[in-house]
Amino acid sequence: MLFNRLTMMYAFAILQAVLQTDPLFESNQKSILQMTTQNSEEITSEDREYPALVVTKYMGSKKAILSFVASELERLTQPGDIIVDLMAGTHTIGYALKHRCRMVANDIQQYSLVIGNMLLNYVPQPRFEGAASTAFKRFFNVNMRHLEELFATGLRAERQLFSSEPGKQPSWETYSEFCENYPHFMRPEEPEGWHEEYLLLYSTKRVEAYRTLNKLEPYSLFSLYYPCTYLGVRQCAEVDSLRYAIDKLCDEWIPDNEHEEFESFGLRCLLLSSLISVLSRINPGPGHWAAFPRVSEKNPRYLITQRKIPLLDLFLRKVSLFENTLSMQTSPYPPHIVSNDDYVAFMEEVHEYIRKAKVIYLDPPYSQGHYSRFYHLIETLILYDYPEISHMGRYRTDRHQSPFAHKEKVAEAIGRVCEKARAAGTILVISYSRNGIVPDHETFMKILKKYYPKKKIELKRLSSEHSKLGQAQRMKTEEYLFTCMP
Ligand SMILES: C[S@@+](CC[C@H](N)C(=O)[O-])C[C@H]1O[C@@H](n2cnc3c(N)ncnc32)[C@H](O)[C@@H]1O
Numbered sequence: 001m002l003f004n005r006l007t008m009m010y011a012f013a014i015l016q017a018v019l020q021t022d023p024l025f026e027s028n029q030k031s032i033l034q035m036t037t038q039n040s041e042e043i044t045s046e047d048r049e050y051p052a053l054v055v056t057k058y059m060g061s062k063k064a065i066l067s068f069v070a071s072e073l074e075r076l077t078q079p080g081d082i083i084v085d086l087m088a089g090t091h092t093i094g095y096a097l098k099h100r101c102r103m104v105a106n107d108i109q110q111y112s113l114v115i116g117n118m119l120l121n122y123v124p125q126p127r128f129e130g131a132a133s134t135a136f137k138r139f140f141n142v143n144m145r146h147l148e149e150l151f152a153t154g155l156r157a158e159r160q161l162f163s164s165e166p167g168k169q170p171s172w173e174t175y176s177e178f179c180e181n182y183p184h185f186m187r188p189e190e191p192e193g194w195h196e197e198y199l200l201l202y203s204t205k206r207v208e209a210y211r212t213l214n215k216l217e218p219y220s221l222f223s224l225y226y227p228c229t230y231l232g233v234r235q236c237a238e239v240d241s242l243r244y245a246i247d248k249l250c251d252e253w254i255p256d257n258e259h260e261e262f263e264s265f266g267l268r269c270l271l272l273s274s275l276i277s278v279l280s281r282i283n284p285g286p287g288h289w290a291a292f293p294r295v296s297e298k299n300p301r302y303l304i305t306q307r308k309i310p311l312l313d314l315f316l317r318k319v320s321l322f323e324n325t326l327s328m329q330t331s332p333y334p335p336h337i338v339s340n341d342d343y344v345a346f347m348e349e350v351h352e353y354i355r356k357a358k359v360i361y362l363d364p365p366y367s368q369g370h371y372s373r374f375y376h377l378i379e380t381l382i383l384y385d386y387p388e389i390s391h392m393g394r395y396r397t398d399r400h401q402s403p404f405a406h407k408e409k410v411a412e413a414i415g416r417v418c419e420k421a422r423a424a425g426t427i428l429v430i431s432y433s434r435n436g437i438v439p440d441h442e443t444f445m446k447i448l449k450k451y452y453p454k455k456k457i458e459l460k461r462l463s464s465e466h467s468k469l470g471q472a473q474r475m476k477t478e479e480y481l482f483t484c485m486p
Helices: 002-020 023-033 064-074 091-098 110-123 130-150 152-161 172-180 196-200 204-212 223-227 235-257 264-282 298-305 311-328 343-349 351-356 376-383 410-424 441-448
Strands: 041-043 082-085 102-104 337-339 359-362 429-434 457-467 473-485
Touching: 002 152, 023 082, 041 082, 041 091, 064 091, 064 359, 064 457, 082 091, 082 351, 091 102, 091 110, 102 110, 110 172, 110 264, 110 311, 110 337, 110 376, 130 152, 130 311, 172 298, 223 235, 223 376, 235 264, 235 311, 264 311, 298 343, 311 441, 337 376, 343 351, 343 410, 351 410, 359 410, 410 429, 410 441, 410 473, 429 441, 441 457
Parallel strands: 041 457, 082 102, 082 359, 102 337, 359 429
Antiparallel strands: 429 473, 457 473
């Protein structure tokens, strides 16, 4: 949080200085305001290439319709203009346009802050190699060895089940029983067949000690909370050890060894984003973590293959993939602002920038599913705070409930952004999808018309196919882009 505030303050200061000396800013604003806006409807199939770098699969990511959205934002802006991305998620839009515009991006989820700082601001110089990489692996091994001792019983049992000898795969019933009966923190009933001493590891008192004494070693959150769910037992220990190595490297090794060539917050975001990407790669589910698959007759081979993937190598490959791509996609406007707030508080906080921005881009949730539930695992990976959990999916209990996911609250939630944009004299662009909480574009128009005269609202529509995360069939839908002139 402190890091967040500091980078934001730093970025604000630089942006302020740039704006004060940028003669383009005011004139661009005028030229856009003078544009005649027609209340036209059109189906566009324009297809321009914009850069994309995917950290994790994400519901509602604009990757699939990137040119539809980005070309509209490009049409409305001039180089150097500010775009406020109010609900940036995985920062698809910021990454696509950071070569052209100054981004002021926000999202309520912590993982989004990490991804955004990497995608918008990180320049991989120096590379994560040599002494830094060696120190990182050393830290990883320290935590891993510690966990291998503590969780030896469970790790050994999984290793035996995952024997690579041909024909020695366990029956699905055996693997199912192992998973269903595996201990974890806050398990309602005691699992059978485990030593009392082993079960004590998962006790509430012990986990509370971890929660209170921040950074207690060895890092064990995933080992205590998620074995045999979204990942395997050994993989949990590997995630804990990677998470430990990231903290050790960025909080201790870089400052202690005076490696000033590394910007530790930037490197932390690169490494945490790589770890998010690892979790996304091994996720047996369809692109979110709302539920984990139970072992059945149909899936043990798939689950075991996924859970046998060793994570350190995969992680290091992700880091260099991101470094290679980012080094070719730098921005002339760093640092972009990346924040982590509720959108209402954020609009207050950056009020001045909303006034100076050319466009506010709003891409809200459009279904009932809360992002805080679907992406709870990566939120906890970043916070690493040993939370209280509930439900089969082991969600954190302090999940954010978005008003955009509630039928009775959504109109007011949209209205708050309209009011702000109009008062600031800033163009508002909204992405939405058919069959959302607001069911169609006519209903959405009705909401917008409370704040804008009809002739100031333009609608673009695009037929598209969604992979409905979790369902095999692709779903035909329609994407909307509402452009509201102030
Ligand atoms: C459709 S997604 C955005 C996707 C993004 N444009 C992308 O391409 O990845 C909606 C986002 O709204 C965020 N969100 C929901 N409620 C919010 C709130 N009250 N304040 C800020 N962000 C919120 C969610 O965390 C989610 O990332």
